[in-house]
Amino acid sequence: MSPCAWTDLFPQADYRFNFQFKRGLLDDFYRPSQLDSSGLIDRSRLLSENRSECLTYLPDAAESIAEAHQLFVDLKLVPSPLVADPEQSLLTLGRALEADIILLRIKEDRPTIIGGVVCFPTGWRLPDKLGRHLLDIHDVVPQLNAELGTRMHRFLEGLKPGVSWERANWGLSASAQLNLNPILGYPRLTQDTRIEEIYMRVESQSLTVLPIGESILFGIRIHLTPLTRLWSDPDLRQRIQRSLQTMPPRVADYKGLNPILAMLTSG
Numbered sequence: 001m002s003p004c005a006w007t008d009l010f011p012q013a014d015y016r017f018n019f020q021f022k023r024g025l026l027d028d029f030y031r032p033s034q035l036d037s038s039g040l041i042d043r044s045r046l047l048s049e050n051r052s053e054c055l056t057y058l059p060d061a062a063e064s065i066a067e068a069h070q071l072f073v074d075l076k077l078v079p080s081p082l083v084a085d086p087e088q089s090l091l092t093l094g095r096a097l098e099a100d101i102i103l104l105r106i107k108e109d110r111p112t113i114i115g116g117v118v119c120f121p122t123g124w125r126l127p128d129k130l131g132r133h134l135l136d137i138h139d140v141v142p143q144l145n146a147e148l149g150t151r152m153h154r155f156l157e158g159l160k161p162g163v164s165w166e167r168a169n170w171g172l173s174a175s176a177q178l179n180l181n182p183i184l185g186y187p188r189l190t191q192d193t194r195i196e197e198i199y200m201r202v203e204s205q206s207l208t209v210l211p212i213g214e215s216i217l218f219g220i221r222i223h224l225t226p227l228t229r230l231w232s233d234p235d236l237r238q239r240i241q242r243s244l245q246t247m248p249p250r251v252a253d254y255k256g257l258n259p260i261l262a263m264l265t266s267g
């Protein structure tokens with residue numbers, strides 16, 4: 001991430017959920033990073049060995065998946081569809097794109113997950129979320145629905161095709177593993193974790209709406225940076241520390257940060 005993005009993510013302010021969206025281009029968001037061939041190899045392996053954890057869809061999602069596939073063909077980011085098979089389309093997208101993607105549709109006035117391909121989740125499983133609506137999915141995040149639920153819903157209803165609306169979430173992790181699916185039992189932050197073992201895990205997200213079926217396309221890219229690298233910049237370190245110090249305890253608990261808060265905020 002660029003230094004400018006860091007100061008956007010950590011403004012000189014107390015912690016709050018980030019609801020700043022920037023307007024971008026779908027080509028730019030989904031374009032290959034040229035750094036990430038190992039990520040693509042991991043994605044292909046996961047999609048071969050553990051497909052049911054990463055790829056799923058509802059029976060009525062076929063047209064939306066085909067439309068998403070066509071969008072990425074038009075962007076010249078994936079090969080042309082050979083067959084009209086939703087699983088093959090998601091597989092093609094999952095193997096070719098560095099981003100994870102999720103499709104939602106507004107059903108009974110509620111944005112609902114209808115399918116996707118997610119190889120690098122941050123502590124959750126796509127199959128657990130299929131068919132559920134956004135308020136329900138976000139219910140595990142303390143205070144989020146109360147603070148932003150209505151605004152998120154309005155925002156999603158107002159999306160226009162062709163624009164990538166982008167925001168980010170951040171967290172800290174105890175490994176540089178991209179795939180933090182809870183079934184893996186990945187390393188957690190503990191009181192014994194050393195700062196050299198901690199990574200800043202940023203999820204860049206893109207939201208757009210597909211013009212024909214009006215499904216919402218949600219893209220997620222993971223960026224990992226050793227925390228020590230950010231700590232070497234005194235201004236950025238102070239911003240991150242302020243965020244950690246002012247984060248509501250229930251949010252810190254949800255993000256798994258409690259064991260390391262004292263270590264990171266002293267000095």
Ligand code: HEM
Nearest residue numbers: 017018019102113123124137140141152169170171218255
């Ligand atoms: C519209 C703007 C959105 C905002 C402001 C937002 C915000 C957040 C925040 C703050 C978290 C907690 C992450 C953390 O701080 O560590 C979260 C988690 C999550 N969000 Fe969103 N989100 C948005 C849209 C979406 C959409 C469209 C989806 C589509 C599926 C989604 C799926 C999730 C999932 C699966 C989690 C993890 C929940 C878990 O731990 O089980 N979010 N979101």
